[in-house]
Amino acid sequence: MSEDRSWQGNWRIRLFERVHERGYNSLTAFAEARPAVPLYLLADELGKDDIAGAQVLSGLLDEAERHKQVTRFVRDVLVRELSESLPDGWPTLMDDENRFEVAQALGCWYGHIPESHQERAEQAMAALRANPPPKGWRPLGPDDELLRALLPDEEV
Numbered sequence: 001m002s003e004d005r006s007w008q009g010n011w012r013i014r015l016f017e018r019v020h021e022r023g024y025n026s027l028t029a030f031a032e033a034r035p036a037v038p039l040y041l042l043a044d045e046l047g048k049d050d051i052a053g054a055q056v057l058s059g060l061l062d063e064a065e066r067h068k069q070v071t072r073f074v075r076d077v078l079v080r081e082l083s084e085s086l087p088d089g090w091p092t093l094m095d096d097e098n099r100f101e102v103a104q105a106l107g108c109w110y111g112h113i114p115e116s117h118q119e120r121a122e123q124a125m126a127a128l129r130a131n132p133p134p135k136g137w138r139p140l141g142p143d144d145e146l147l148r149a150l151l152p153d154e155e156v
């Protein structure tokens with residue numbers, strides 16, 4: 001078993017060095033080239049033993065805040081969580097097991113987004129419960145039409 005060195009040293013510098021080594025000028029550009037890929041897989045690609053998904057999330061949020069694209073970040077994280085928890089898309093049958101999978105995806109997403117967007121996230125989750133997306137719906141990126149309707153850009 002290998003040792004996890006994710007939090008040793010200056011992980012922010014290490015993270016951005018890895019992004020630049022792969023030819024990207026930002027972590028956001030790196031992530032956008034891999035839409036719907038879960039955060040932990042992005043981290044593995046950048047450094048299996050020394051980059052963590054939480055670090056990728058933090059870096060993406062920092063960039064989103066600097067560029068006033070936090071709502072797009074929030075949608076992007078939702079896409080990645082849904083991709084991880086519901087790889088076959090929105091369940092066709094909402095039985096207990098599938099309800100749990102949906103709740104887990106939405107709960108993880110909610111836990112990853114900034115407080116400034118949590119009220120809007122609660123509204124989006126309520127809308128998804130009240131009017132579930134089509135069976136098999138699987139957003140492929142943050143610009144998905146349904147996601148943009150649920151979480152429209154409102155950056156200041």
